[in-house]
Amino acid sequence: MTAISTRDIVLIALFAALTAALALFPPITLPLIGVPITAQSMGPMLAGAVLGARRGALAMGLVVALVALGLPILSGGRGGLGVFAGPTVGFLLGWIPAAYVTGLLHELGWNKLTALRSFVFATLGGIVVLYGLGVPVLAVQAGLSLKAAALGSAPFIPGDLVKAALTAAVALSVKRAWPIIRARDIATA
Amino acid sequence: MQPQVKWGNPMTVSSIAASSLRLQGAAGSPLPSLPAAATTIEISDVFHGFDGREVLRGLCVTLTQRRIGIVGANGSGKSTFARLLNGLLLPARGKVRIDGLDPARDLRAVRRKVGFVFQNPDTQIVLPTVEEDIAFGLKGHKSGAADRAAKVTEILDRFGLADLRQAPAHRLSGGQKQLLAIAGVLITAPDCIVFDEPTTLLDLRNARRVGQVIADLTQTAIVVTHDLPLLAGFDRVLVFDQGRIVADDEPGPALRAYVERMT
Amino acid sequence: MSPLHRCPPGPKLATLALAGTGLMFVTNPFAMLDFLALTLLGFHVAGFGGARIWRQIRPMLWMLAVLFLVQGGLAGWTLAALIVARLLTLMLLASLVTLTTRTEDLIATLERLLTPLAPLGVNPAKVGLAVSLALRFLPVIAEEAERVREAQAARGLGTHPLALILPLIVRVLKAAEEVAEAIEARSGHDDGPALSR
Structure with a gap:
């Protein structure tokens, strides 16, 4: 594994800051369902799709660290170590593998990337992986059935x-x- | 890491000795009050390009003056030239020597000798508060915390930023940000400072303030700019065009040649 | 400066970590209220009034209310009250630590805590730099986002999310190049300043 360069550190830090800044976008409410969509949970998908697996996951890890340091950077102004005791902590920690998987798939499919493929990659990482972790943790934390x-x-x-x-x-x-991102072969993944 | 001393090059030996004396910050005076010897910069036969486009074509020049201005149209190669001087770019072909040091071999020594102030202070200020950011360049140095704090205090006083010591950097005005950026470079006591369009984003009053700061420097200053009044009183001005130096003279004649070319 | 402000971050974080685990074992809602009162006393000692406390609670109010209703309906109101009181206590305690500690000191503590991980390839100085950079550029990017939004509105592009997010990302990537260049130029090392102690 190559060392993290200064440029990598800056990209990681700026994408963590960007994800935090996404909390400031006003939420849009979808018709019919009535659930507010916040821009922030786009952070892990964007970090993976733009920075790739490793830097994307580290950027999300940095967001988690910033939350732990007490910064109110999650949407709704939440932050602090208290979040880690809350019911949605799985969705927060899930950002790290979500970004990693989104990034890894983009690296593997980089040379032949199409909008549809990128959409599928983001869905697999940012939804399937994220909910796969977030839902069970929610069940445990809130004492609900799966x-x-x-x-x-x-x-x-x-x-x-x-x-x-x-x-x-x-x-x-x-x-x-x-x-x-640079393309990567299946063999090196 | 100690800069490598090359025997047989008295210029290098003496200037390294001078700079390391200053880095040790004798008796609360980390900044020299007496002008050090001007930095000697030798550029010979340098070519450099990006994406197959040549930006510098066979540049040859030796700089020994204390105040050097660099002007030229956008894309004339002047920013690329500036970045060669502290190893931000290494030449594709040709030789760059800073007081005899080769940036390709002695990058750390060159970076300590040559500071760099960028056009946009917003991306040059990298730590959250004024105090932290100024001290950033000292992190690698072996100086103790107390020594570091003393240096920060001295430079804040000198730039009139003492009241803002704990302030978040993003609250500063454009002019204050550029002063902070310069302070962050000065604290490492380089022998020479390269400025890449330091006044482009500033209003007239702040541009003058930065001009005064540059004029008062004891160090060698190399200033890339479109702000021609900034270069009044300089020792030498180079005019760049299409990757070559097309005029090299005192400010008066050099700037006249530049204006003629541009109009 | 209150005693809580003067206290180094280490003990404060240790207390918080201890509370995070310890409060899980408190099952009596009234005992939990005692801990909540203790936390509020901490705010008083630190010199923070009711307005400051309310500002900490307000953003989590909605979530706590939903949790209370869901829990109450599913598992009973006593348990719901306990869980909400525990969460509120922990969140307020965490806020108290944050409010009485300079971020700079927190970062230094974080770097120290990470030191044992160095053999695993974790470089504490790099982590510290990344945290500082994120703190430095958070307000810059937030402002940039606002500027992009205004510019799009002025060009009559409305607020299509893509028209908002794409220019913002391109600016962030461009800024990243400039910041990386500045870090290199400002450090005596080719690999960043605090990166190779």
């Missing part, structure tokens, strides 16, 4: 699909204008 926790989380999925689509559009534009 089914109840899943049902409680499901209304957020349509919003997350919109975010995956936006991420795909961003990933393709950034690949053209300012590529950061």
Whole structure:
């Protein structure tokens, strides 16, 4: 594994700051479902799709560290170590593997990236992996059954699909204008 | 790491001795009050390019003056030239020597000798508060915390930023940010400071303030700029065009040649 | 400066960590209220009034209310009250630590805590730099986001999310190059200043 360069550290820090700044965007409420969509949970998908697996995951790890240091950077102004005692902590910690998987898939499919593929990658990382971790933790923390926790989380999925689509559009534009990711072979993954 | 001393090059030996004396910060005076010898910069036959486009084409120049201005149109190669002077870029071909030091071999020594002030202070200020950011350049040095704090205090006083010591950097005005950026470079006591368009983003009053700071420096200053009045009183001005030096003279004649070319 | 402000971050963080685990074993809602009162006393000792406390509670109010209702409906109101009181106590305690500790000192403590991980390839100085950089650029990026939003509105592009997020990301990536260059230029090392102690 190559060492982390100064440039990598800066990219990681700026994407952590960007994810924090996304909390400031006003939430959009989807018609029919009535669940607010916050921009912030796009952070892990964007970090993975733009920075790749390792830097993306480290950027999200930095967000978690900033929350732990007590900064109110989560949407709704939440932050501090108290968050880690809360019911949604799995979704926060899940940002790290979510960004990693999104990034890894983008690296593997980098040379033949299409909007559809990028959307699928972001969905796998940013939704499947994230909920796979977030839902069980929610069940344990809030004393709910797994089914109840899943049902409680499901209304957020349509919003997350919109975010995956936006991420795909961003990933393709950034690949053209300012590529950061380098393609990687299955063999080295 | 100690800079490598090359025997047989008296210029290098003496200036390294001078700079390391200053780094040790004798008796609360980390900044020299007497002008040190001007830094000698030798550039010979330097080529450099990006994406197949040549930006510098066979540049040859030796700089020994204390105040050197660099002007030229956008894309003339002047920013690339500036970045060669402290090893931010290494030349694709040719030789760069700073007081005899080769940036490709003695990068740390060159970085300590040559400071760099960028156009946009917003991306040059890297730590959250004024105090932390000024001390950033000292992190690698072996000086103790008390010594570091004393240096920070001295430089804050000198720049009139003492009241802002604990302030978050992003609350500062544009002019204050550029002063902070310069202070953060000065604290490491370099022999020479390269300025890349230091006044471009400033209003007239702050541009004058920065001009005065540059004029008062005891160090060698190399200033890349479009702000021609900034160069009044300089020793030498180079005019860049398409990767070459097309005029090299005192400010008066050099700037006249530049204006003629541009109009 | 209150005694809590003067106290070094280490003991404060240790107390918080201890409370985080310890409070899980408190099952009596009234005992939990005692701990909550103790935490509020801490705010008083630190010289913070009711307004300051309310500012800490307000952002988590909505979540606590939802949790209370869901828990109450599913598992009974006593347990719901206990869980909400525990969460509130922990969150306030964490805020108290944050409010009485300079971030700079927290970062230094974080670096020290990470030192034992050095053999695993964790470089505490790099982590410290990353945290500081994020703190430095958070307000810058937030302002930048606002500027992009205004610019798009002025061009009549409305607020299509893509028109908002894409320019912001391109600016962040461009800024990252400049910041990395500045860090290199300002450090006596080719690998950043605090990165190779």
